[in-house]
Amino acid sequence: MLQFTWHEDKHAANVKNHKVSFLRAALIFENEIVEAIDDREDYGELRYVALGHVQATVYRVVYTRPDDRTVHIISAWKANKHDQKTYFRKIYADRD
Numbered sequence: 001m002l003q004f005t006w007h008e009d010k011h012a013a014n015v016k017n018h019k020v021s022f023l024r025a026a027l028i029f030e031n032e033i034v035e036a037i038d039d040r041e042d043y044g045e046l047r048y049v050a051l052g053h054v055q056a057t058v059y060r061v062v063y064t065r066p067d068d069r070t071v072h073i074i075s076a077w078k079a080n081k082h083d084q085k086t087y088f089r090k091i092y093a094d095r096d
Contacts, residue, residue: 002029005066006073018077025061025076028052034090038062051079051087058084 004026011022033052050061058079064072079087 001069003070004073005070010074014075014077018075020059020076020078022073022076024054025059025073026071027054028059028061029071032091034087047074051083053087058087 004022006022015021028050029052031052031054033050035048035050038047038049045064047062047064050063051058052061053059059076060079060083061076062074064074066072
């Protein structure tokens with residue numbers, strides 16, 4: 001079972017800026033996700049970006065994996081149309 005952590009100040013800023021709580025963002029890991037390494041910048045740590053859904057909404061979540069059981073959430077927001085299409089194309093392609 002995964003454990004989720006985050007910094008409370010980042011969580012508060014995320015809710016204010018993106019209207020998405022990290023509690024909700026963590027729920028994507030209960031379903032299929034599409035995961036990639038976030039290499040847009042050198043963050044000094046290995047970061048991941050995942051697309052996943054909670055009910056009918058697709059989210060984009062940025063996080064690290066401090067260990068095999070822990071997901072440290074950095075940011076989360078509702079996926080844009082491009083990310084939604086990518087998510088559904090990849091999860092349905094994996095079923096073929």
